[in-house]
Amino acid sequence: MAKQRVKLTFPPALITQPVIYNMGRQFDVVTNIRRANVTREQGWVILEVTGETAEIERAIAWAIEQGVRVDPIEGDIVAG
């Protein structure tokens, strides 16, 4: 089993949607929220996703398709 730690950033239109719940329903991954901040304008969630590597990648690709921004928790890693 692999684990990935990601930061999900939700645009206003998705703040009320159960995106993380749906991710766990549609893909064979376990999601675990560690930290979050949600306002009326924006929301972010620091999330641990556990599962097979390929399944995690599919789940994350799906979240991006939904309009969620998915970043490594480290922020941008590719430095100048």
Added chain:
Amino acid sequence: MSRLAGLQCRECGQRYPLQPIHVCELCFGPLEVTYNYDVIRAQVSRASIAAGPQTIWRYRALLPVDDEPVVESYAGCTPLVKADNLGKLWGLRNLYIKNDTVNPTFSFKDRPVAIAATRARAFGFETFACASTGNLAAAVAAAAVRAGLRAVVFIPADLEASKILNSAVYAPTIVAVTGTYDDVNRLCSEIAEKYGWAFANINVRPYYAEGSKTLAFEVAEQLGWRAPDHAIVPTASGSMFTKIWKGFQELYKVGLLEEPPRTRMTVAQAAGCGPIAAAFARGSLEVEPVKPHTIAKSLAIGNPADGYYSLRIIQETGGWALGVSDAEIVEGIRLLARTEGIFAETAGGVAVAATKRLVDAGHIAPDETVVIYVTGNGLKTPEAVADHLAPPVTISATMEAFEAALVRDRAGAAVVA
């Protein structure tokens, strides 16, 4: 008791022993090295530092290394130039340029990378890696050579050949990843998680980042052991910015500065990639990620890890955050070159242009001690200014042709027309 206290989460405060981890297991917050300043205070003095080497390692007492042999990459101790010509132009009597263009691989990255390579070797890693489009890659590849480590550098597949050369010459393994910039980010995060490699800006990041404190230590020492009134720092992730401030504070904590630092800390960004400047303009501490679109590639971090912490420091110190246009960046590079004889890469142009904005807005008093951090060499980004420079005067090889090309200005000095 050791100088080094351990690692501590910047969010929840959880403590960890010194190990190659960068994220809190509880809340996934970033980890930072903490110190026992009383122990350091008893060990360090201005004299002990003055007796040290002419590199960053003269500040070893305040860096996160134990007794292990350090990777000597000869980074640091770069000139602090009194910029009287530029100062006169702007009406500033105490303007300085911290000229970090002259490090071994021509950018400030040699500083944090020397620490990261030292810790990587001490932790028993055999591979030293990073993801970079330029400066970091060169610094990692060169330091790996000196440290006896294998270097692996990840780059976006569409990176220009000229950018790769500065790293390739040190013979690292270069992995070009196709896909978007975000894809490369996520892959590197996964690789760092899965493989037992030291990634300079991932799992050994807490140690790596501390190297940038030496930019504060040196400036304070070069100013006669005092902190400047205002520091203008080109900023991408915010790591260097936050560590310069930490560095000034530490000097006071260990008794090397008599007064607590009152430096106004200012972030300089490109408008085309200025998420911290944008948050500052909104009056917010929440950084919204952006897609970079600027000639300042070395600052092209759209989602800065230390953005929030940088904004806190700006707020605490009364500084500013500015985003300058590409045209201002080019003019900043040219201005620094023709007034002070220093050829900076685009990040330096950003810092000079941001300072000009502050001067024009009347935010800097004439007697303030101002330090502009210039962190990379202009030969890294010659394309930024290539189309903005005067062409040579071409003549045939005769004295007559040369003299025909000469004119005299009103002051009587000979200039080439």
